[in-house]
Amino acid sequence: MTARLWATAKGSGAGRGWTVDGRVANLPEPAKRTDNMLKLYYAPGTCALASHIALAEAGAPYATERLDFKANQQNSPDYLKINPKGRVPTLLTDRGVLTETPAILAYIAQSFPQAKLAPLGDPFAFAKVQAFNAYLCATVHVAHAHKGRGYRWATEENSFADMKQMVPKTMAACFGLIERDMLQGPWVMGESYTICDPYLYTLTLWLAGDGVDTSTLPKVTAHRERMEQRSAVQKVLTDHKT
């Protein structure tokens, strides 16, 4: 479902003097759900796709709310009341708000154990899952963000250009490591599909825009194709069309 907007964004992001007038129609909700229904706030083309796919794979009861980044809705006062970070994904649960993709993915895997989305009974194997997702979150995603979000780390225009110029290299280096040493195949953790797979898939979709030559990444490319054959992925992708 798409939120109706009255928000007017000025500027291009945090630290650049944006302001938002008015309010967003469907926000805010109470900071926790009371109807046994999870709610995911997302925007198309973002890392929230990973959590969205995981919810679908888990067979979880969930609703979604799509934010309009072009209107800077993630920084609207009403959304900031739900998630003060001004980012997606945000998952509203019956116990309150969850943010950060690795945490949301682990929560989904643990809340719906019948879906077998993580090796829940094996502390070492579960730590390997967390290590993979932490790498995507803290290193790969941050490398990608240097393309369009340089204002988080610098103020000079030429600093932004320099950061942007590095992105094909840093993303290629990150995915080279994933290709060589981390993606076991056919799924990230080997024979079992886990919460690492939708997350890797989501960041793989960014490679073309980041100027990475994916012909050097045959395992990653095959993983992407394998993901796109899954019905949950196909279903969720229709919600992410822009």
Ligand SMILES: N[C@@H](CCC(=O)N[C@@H](CS)C(=O)NCC(=O)O)C(=O)O
């Ligand atoms: N560490 C967070 C990162 C969340 C994040 O940065 N999300 C981006 C979309 S991929 C976002 O909401 N950006 C909005 C903005 O920077 O204004 C996570 O993994 O969930």
